[in-house]
Amino acid sequence: MKQKVWLITGASKGLGFEITKAALASGDRVIATVRREPGALAGTLQHHTNLFTAQMDVTDEAQVQQAVRQGVAHFGRLDVVVNNAGYGLVAALEEATDAEVRQQYDTNVFGVLNVVRAVLPIMRQQRAGYLINISSIDAHGAFPGWGVYGSTKFALEGISRGLAVELAPFGIQVTAISPGLFRTGFLGPESRQVASRPIADYDATAVGDMRADARHLFSNEPGDPKKLARVVVDLARTAQPPAHLLLGKDAVLFYQANVESMMTELEQWLPISISTDLDGRR
Template identity: 50%
Template sequence: MTTTKVWFITGASRGFGLEIVKAVLEDGDKVVATVRSNAGELADLLEQYSNLFVTKLDVTNEAQAKVAADQAVNRFGRIDVLVNNAGFGLLSAVEEATGEEVKRVFETNVFGTLNVTRAILPVMRAQQSGHVINISSVGGLSGFYGWGVYGSTKFAVEGLTEAMAQELAPLGIHASVVEPGFFRTNFLDTSSLTRTSNVIDDYADTVGAMRSFATQVNKKQPGDPAKLAQAFIRLANAEQPPVHLPLGNDTLSRYIEKTTKFQEEIEAWYDVITGTDHDDVVQ
């Protein structure tokens, strides 16, 4: 017996959010799609699907998040899948980013995710069921020059999700974090990616090279957003979903490279790592 799910998807007017909305509607589930301002292509979908509800939400506004959650329940009666997708990138050396730029990206990518999650979890706890899916990034698994600040927001999302997976499991609720690599969306456009105006020449060989790469690879990324959307449907329908789901061969390669290097460092520094306990601690 197939049960229709109700999805709550933030940042749904474009990019991953829009692709996931389309796939979920096609699959027959119901969707609450949130947008910060313009509904964009969702306006056309509203004419086609009665199982779509669109509402405005700035995820940095905690009160708005609670209102949107109430609207979702009033419209469809429950919330089964939360997709925290809203966010944006910052391409910058760590030193180049201003305090205001750092604060802004954390407000959306981290505190916005927390605002929406806190608004939705009471609904899921009452149901004793649900699935929180947070979108991270390959940059949340492994730091890389030019993406230090942005990646740190996604590292935060990784840690939050891992803890939530443990906290929510006894309540019948799953938590997963998805780490996409480079997918062919508008992420590298100016609409989703901020570049600092402060440029320090000493970083030309690293961050400067990344700025050039981001321009050149835009719209040529290897990942297919439509296939990513199908992966989300499979994830939401899994009886035992993973806590981590890296998507894309580039993400997998980057993670393997990191863990291999990490293991080499552990072996090289093993005596130091294991030699810091008190002498009376039994090994």
């Protein structure tokens, strides 16, 4: 089995950390990137011989380019890239300030594009590679208080679709993974930010509940991050990986409910939808 070289963003915790461990356990080599203290991650992983750690804030394009160059110089190639770095803003859309929204997009969307621009010249030259973008079930519906975050994942799904059709001629494959709720600490205080200017009118709504306390979800998530990591490692050795993959029973149920709702609405409004073509056209 050919040894692969991975680049994983946001590798210090959560899904990124578990995917890093799973890739190393499979015998692959990993460029693990973190926003700060790459040496600490190397120590946590016992300075694994197949591990190279690098500092990378995905919002800093120059730092992204440098980290990619360092990692590829160390291992000689790049086979799999996992765009995992991200965080969640909890706020009603009306509450979110311009700065908060831009910061959310800088990390979750423009940060991914920074990584894509850095790695694709290498993969195109190789005429091979695999991009895995960690999306979310929020990309397939809406949860109160997560509208801004969800919109970044809608954007990531669109980016993934565009990349898939553009990169196919070069032998580069793309998968957008939409996890449900996994026990990674994402809903804890370190990975989510709350509106800095809350509006009292939302306090008695689901937005207010989510702003005030996510502990009804935190530590009660049904997904096992180790199992997700194993799936991701297996995907990298799949000849024809899916363009989109839901992970977690909750993600599947949520997606199915939203598709059914959309189909019901489509059928209800179908006569209006098709009424706007020019007369005489079939």
